[in-house]
Amino acid sequence: MAAPVAIHLEFGGGAELLFNGVKEHHVTLPSQSEPWDVKQLLVWIQRNLLKERPELFVQGDSVRPGILVLINDADWELMGELDYRLQDQDNIVFISTLHGG
């Protein structure tokens, strides 16, 4: 069994609008048989936090195009993307690309 994982989630660039406008969430992912990875986190977010229009947040088992995922202030592409294993106190940011000015 893997222990519960406490992480800090942030949504920005408009992605927070899918979460009642709340930008920061401190959450604890429950204990489960295997370590938590980002792929499982996306499922957990959909079930527990997402308030509306899931198609604007996920596409298949990943985030929808135009949302960048940042793990501890680095592009998730540098960290293993969906396979990254969450550590306690990780900071995960989902940021929607802005257009306009």
Next chain:
Amino acid sequence: MAAPVAIHLEFGGGAELLFNGVKEHHVTLPSQSEPWDVKQLLVWIQRNLLKERPELFVQGDSVRPGILVLINDADWELMGELDYRLQDQDNIVFISTLHGG
């Protein structure tokens, strides 16, 4: 005996010009009988780092008016000023107030 203390010094707002223009310095303060405080640090800086015109950096046993001291991103007034005891890995910033624009 207190162990050596490794700290990170930064100079900005023009104060770096008294240190050959070098803004960041990683230094290790040697072991001594008592713990290092900011007052002793000022003496050490004068002896070991300061390149010119000490009167533009110190006045009496403190920094000259117009220089703010920041300890780990907080005003030193919140931290005990000259009496603050340095901890390993502390970040100490000396910043000269800018005028103009």
Next chain:
Amino acid sequence: PLKAKAALSNDDIMRYSRQLLLPELGVQGQLNLSKTSVLIVGCGGLGCPLAQYLAAAGIGRLGLLDYDEVELSNLHRQVLHGEKNQGQAKALSAASAVKRLNSTVECIPYHLQLSPENALQLIQQYPAANPLTYICYAGQTLPLVSASALRLEGQLTVYNYCGGPCYRCLYPVPPPRETVTNCSDGGVLGVVPGIMGCFQALEVLKIASGQVSSCCQKLVIFDAQDAKFRSIKLRPKQAGCAVCGERPSVTQLVDYEAFCGTAATDKCRKLSLL
């Protein structure tokens, strides 16, 4: 005194439509802006973008104070002025540029130097709902959004606000005159005061519209070389402060510029605002 608008006109609604959409501002925030007077001290590198964005956003009254005339060496950073304004008073040049952008802003140029004698009188003309003023005097509670820029660095602080310090709390002793470098001596990349002046405008707009400035009791430092901002927690208002403390010894208006050590005829003096 600035009369409060009861409602937005159709033109106002059109002009400000993109910001009225913001829940953080909305109609009430816009009405708050329209009844706010701001005195901008210095129409230079900081004052130009500050005046520009406050006027664009619909501030009610803008006092534009500057003693200098426009010179060619100003134009690399003082972007409200044009080549044709060389020799003209900066306060007047800035006022006409602001008028071109938003004629609904009441715009008052002051071609004079702030002094202990005229400062109080000036401030009394800015007694609106959210008067922002920069003068240090005993018992003051008026916020001052102050910024500076030199070389590739900028600093910003909101004084006299939310329990934070006044200028004198932070600098109880004026710096020696020879330690004060100005833009004439040290140089400055024009877009650095551009960024800092916009930042001032942002914080003024928050305060004036009824939001809270996020720079309360903070010093923001900008390093343009590394493109890094750093936010420093400052000391609170000091009980022993000679200006704002419990037993103030400075009960007259302080000559702020003299206190800061910048000379009166300095061509690039401290352009704090408000």
Next chain:
Amino acid sequence: PLKAKAALSNDDIMRYSRQLLLPELGVQGQLNLSKTSVLIVGCGGLGCPLAQYLAAAGIGRLGLLDYDEVELSNLHRQVLHGEKNQGQAKALSAASAVKRLNSTVECIPYHLQLSPENALQLIQQYPAANPLTYICYAGQTLPLVSASALRLEGQLTVYNYCGGPCYRCLYPVPPPRETVTNCSDGGVLGVVPGIMGCFQALEVLKIASGQVSSCCQKLVIFDAQDAKFRSIKLRPKQAGCAVCGERPSVTQLVDYEAFCGTAATDKCRKLSLL
């Protein structure tokens, strides 16, 4: 092609004196600026301060591209335009404002919409020492300083620079059209693009003068509500990228705006620059 200046004129020395003092710029940096051409795509909330500060600093040539006309609802953030310019092409209005500030900058307004057809031809007119251009095409190595601003947030990235990604590396699949919010729908506080446009100008000036941008392989995020900047490390240039990778499948110019999902007639489309 822009002819390189051999030396600075007396007027140049006077005008740029405050920035010539900076060791980071100096005479060589100023000469580098004078031989740089920059194409600014969009003369709106970002393009206005960007054009203003690039012109003030002495960039050699400024292409100003915009398809729209000035409207009243632009003026809360598009500070180069004035009330009298309503109905005029933004490219022309911006060009005359820039001329007022610095007549020595070669200023070329383009009242047109960027398309795959005209983009290449346009870029070929910007082949100076440091051509900055924003078009994604195979094998490109030209830096693109891109920014955006919406509501109270801003983002900035330098693409195609120092081993960092191109736009396509970062966003291999275009976002669904319905997820792209623009300023007309979402609103924007005018000074937020002001800050981001100044920030773009800073990074363009670094690259154009021969310094290194500190935003290499980074995304800078600005939250105006909290007055916080955050810098994110991005992925490097991707070997498998369809545009800049080892076996590019996109070998024609890409319609960048279509790729980003912003409609051609969007009144507040992506104002990236370059």
